[in-house]
Amino acid sequence: MDLQLQGKNVLVTGAGQGLGRFIGMAFAEEGANVAFHYNSSGQGAEEAAKEARALGVSAIAVGIDLTEPEAVPAGVASIEQELGPLDILVNNAAATQSKPFLETTEADWAPQVDVTVSGTIRLVHAVVGPMVERGSGAIVSLMGDSGRVGESRLLVTATTRATTMALSKSIAKEFGRNGIRANTVSIALVQTDNFDEHTGNADDERMKKILGMYPLRRLGRPEDVTPTVLLLASPLSGWTTGQTLSVNGGYSMV
Numbered sequence: 001m002d003l004q005l006q007g008k009n010v011l012v013t014g015a016g017q018g019l020g021r022f023i024g025m026a027f028a029e030e031g032a033n034v035a036f037h038y039n040s041s042g043q044g045a046e047e048a049a050k051e052a053r054a055l056g057v058s059a060i061a062v063g064i065d066l067t068e069p070e071a072v073p074a075g076v077a078s079i080e081q082e083l084g085p086l087d088i089l090v091n092n093a094a095a096t097q098s099k100p101f102l103e104t105t106e107a108d109w110a111p112q113v114d115v116t117v118s119g120t121i122r123l124v125h126a127v128v129g130p131m132v133e134r135g136s137g138a139i140v141s142l143m144g145d146s147g148r149v150g151e152s153r154l155l156v157t158a159t160t161r162a163t164t165m166a167l168s169k170s171i172a173k174e175f176g177r178n179g180i181r182a183n184t185v186s187i188a189l190v191q192t193d194n195f196d197e198h199t200g201n202a203d204d205e206r207m208k209k210i211l212g213m214y215p216l217r218r219l220g221r222p223e224d225v226t227p228t229v230l231l232l233a234s235p236l237s238g239w240t241t242g243q244t245l246s247v248n249g250g251y252s253m254v
Contacts, residue, residue, distance in 0.1 A: 003234040006031030009083045010233070011076070013066070013123065014093030016041025018192040019142070021048050022222035023090055023229055024059075028052035030230060034059045035079045035086075037093065039066065058083055066093060066119030067111075076126040085134060088233045089127045091120050091141035094161070101155040109156050116160035120167065128175060136179040138233045141168050142225075145188045148244070149252045165244050172242030181241040183232045188248035190220035215250035224249075 010027045014020040016038030024034045025048060034052050038045035038061060045061035052059035060082050064075035080086060095115035097108055124139065131137030146154045147161030164184055171182035189210070211217055228247050231237055246252065 001236075003030055003230055003236060005088075005230065005234055008032045008087040008233075009035075009080075009085060010088040010090065011035045011037060011079055011086050011127070012090040012092060013037040014039075015048060016043070016045035016061070019187075019190055019222050019225060020090075020092040021045075022192070023092060023226055024048055025052060026226040026230055027088075027233075028055050028057050028059060031057060032088070033057050033083050035083060036061045037075075038063055039093070066122060067114045069122060072119075072122040073126040076123070080130070085130060086127055087137060089123070089137070089139045090229060090233070091123065091139065091164070093119065094142075094144075096144070096154070096157045096161075098153045098157070100153055104156065112156050112160045116157075117163050120164065124167065124171065128171070128180065131180050132175060132178045137175075137181070138237075139168070139171060139180070139182040140229050140232045141182070141184050142229070143184055143186050143244075145186050145246065145248050145252050148186055148246075149254060168244070169242045176241055181232075181237070183237075183241060184244040185225065185228050185232065186244055186246045186248065187225055188214070188220060188251035190222060190225060192222060213251055214248075218249065220247070220249055 010032045012020050012024040012034060015024040015036035021044060024036045028034050036045040036048045042063055049059040049061045062075055062079055065071050095112045097112060141164045143161040143164040146158035150158055168182040168184045225247050228245055
């Protein structure tokens with residue numbers, strides 16, 4: 001199936017490693033031009049952009065600190081100067097932490113709020129304006145299932161992730177008349193290069209318990225998630241907006 005993404009200009013945040021990098025490469029494989037955003041994973045973003053260019057598309061690595069209000073619009077402007085107007089934004093960057101809530105402090109909460117909430121809002125604010133002027137655009141935001149169903153040890157992470165749904169729905173309602181669509185992909189555990197950080201280096205016994213929570217009896221892989229992201233970004237989903245799609249192996253079904 002042709003997803004009609006060839007020649008589209010895409011910004012994927014948090015794309016220097018993990019799922020974000022896989023998503024960026026998936027767009028490149030569909031013929032889209034990709035900006036691989038990073039904060040600290042510059043080498044990974046540069047390598048991904050090089051791999052993407054080998055596929056015959058335009059691709060760049062761009063470092064933007066999403067916690068810096070002035071850096072975000074400047075970064076978006078530099079991307080559009082290099083690639084052209086952005087057609088698609090994929091919000092993947094987030095700060096997370098697994099820790100008993102009563103052991104956390106405001107020093108733990110602040111980065112999660114500033115990256116996952118404020119940083120995403122800053123980026124959407126910078127991208128949506130030009131999209132409105134052009135009369136089209138697609139925004140796909142990723143979140144963890146903790147933001148939909150709650151999870152112990154992830155109280156702050158779940159709270160910040162839940163804002164992703166509200167933001168997408170609000171974008172969809174306010175800017176649908178301008179041809180802009182916004183949807184959310186909610187995921188459970190996906191095995192990437194930073195997987196151990198999310199499981200606390202779980203031993204075999206704990207992994208058995210984790211897998212027991214999944215009806216499909218396995219964790220996710222990047223290739224399980226990327227098709228849904230691509231489809232929601234595609235013009236083929238032109239009548240889909242304000243939705244949250246779960247790609248989670250059945251971990252939660254609400």
